[in-house]
Amino acid sequence: MESKINGLTVYTSENKNNQPIIFVHGFPYDHTMWTKQIEYFKSDYFCVTYDIRGLGASEVGDGQYTMEKFVDDLFKIIAELKLQKPILCGLSMGGYISYRAVERNQDIFKGVIFCDTKSNADSDEIKLIRANKIKQINEEGLDAFVEAFVPGCFSQNYRYEFANNYNAVKSLSKTNTPTGVKGALLAMISRGSSTPFLSKIKIPTLHLSGEFDEMTPPDKMKEDSKKISDSMFEIVPNSGHMSPIENPDFVNGTIYKFINKKL
Numbered sequence: 001m002e003s004k005i006n007g008l009t010v011y012t013s014e015n016k017n018n019q020p021i022i023f024v025h026g027f028p029y030d031h032t033m034w035t036k037q038i039e040y041f042k043s044d045y046f047c048v049t050y051d052i053r054g055l056g057a058s059e060v061g062d063g064q065y066t067m068e069k070f071v072d073d074l075f076k077i078i079a080e081l082k083l084q085k086p087i088l089c090g091l092s093m094g095g096y097i098s099y100r101a102v103e104r105n106q107d108i109f110k111g112v113i114f115c116d117t118k119s120n121a122d123s124d125e126i127k128l129i130r131a132n133k134i135k136q137i138n139e140e141g142l143d144a145f146v147e148a149f150v151p152g153c154f155s156q157n158y159r160y161e162f163a164n165n166y167n168a169v170k171s172l173s174k175t176n177t178p179t180g181v182k183g184a185l186l187a188m189i190s191r192g193s194s195t196p197f198l199s200k201i202k203i204p205t206l207h208l209s210g211e212f213d214e215m216t217p218p219d220k221m222k223e224d225s226k227k228i229s230d231s232m233f234e235i236v237p238n239s240g241h242m243s244p245i246e247n248p249d250f251v252n253g254t255i256y257k258f259i260n261k262k263l
């Protein structure tokens with residue numbers, strides 16, 4: 001079912017009485033990146049996903065976003081849908097939102113799945129790279145940015161073997177607005193670090209990292225995972241940064257095991 005909450009387009013599966021899982025997508029994508037997870041989990045779980053403000057079908061507004069606003073949005077959805085102890089699952093930028101949400105109030109979550117993400121803030125070098133991406137969108141347009149950015153998110157193998165899927169994701173990214181995409185870049189540039197909080201996380205976590213993820217490499221994810229008292233770390237074989245799309249069977253099976261073992 002599709003609904004609007006606070007300007008955000010929210011998608012829910014059928015049975016509200018099941019354990020909720022809320023999926024938060026990466027940048028510059030939308031909720032459809034979780035299609036294979038929702039298909040797998042929807043009969044036994046209440047699956048919730050949404051388009052982050054400024055992306056997909058959600059409100060764009062003035063593009064003045066912060067990570068705090070993105071977390072406010074997530075909390076608003078949880079409150080409006082009256083989700084009891086949801087499991088949170090975020091990829092990359094969705095993971096930054098998840099880390100900060102846990103830092104603000106971990107007690108409301110049953111557990112968290114971090115996919116291809118990291119707890120630290122942007123280094124000065126990365127801030128400059130992002131500033132150049134904003135410049136590129138202003139000077140060359142959003143399509144040029146997407147053409148340059150999206151290939152680095154997928155493994156070479158996926159781009160060739162699953163060219164149709166890959167091209168569909170890339171085309172969909174181009175339907176975002178420049179204002180929304182630049183707003184998300186600004187929110188990422190200006191976010192703080194959640195690394196000092198890792199040792200205070202008490203709820204169980206699962207960290208999934210694509211074998212060939214160059215944006216958030218497995219070593220970096222493992223380092224974050226080790227700082228959390230109750231965490232599991234798994235490398236997703238044959239996958240780049242977009243592991244839920246690139247190797248859904250492994251990702252779904254590992255999430256299933258995590259939930260059954262730890263939650």
Ligand code: MLT
Nearest residue numbers: 026027091092093094215
């Ligand atoms: C994402 O997948 O959400 C982005 O790669 C995050 C980022 O650029 O840091």
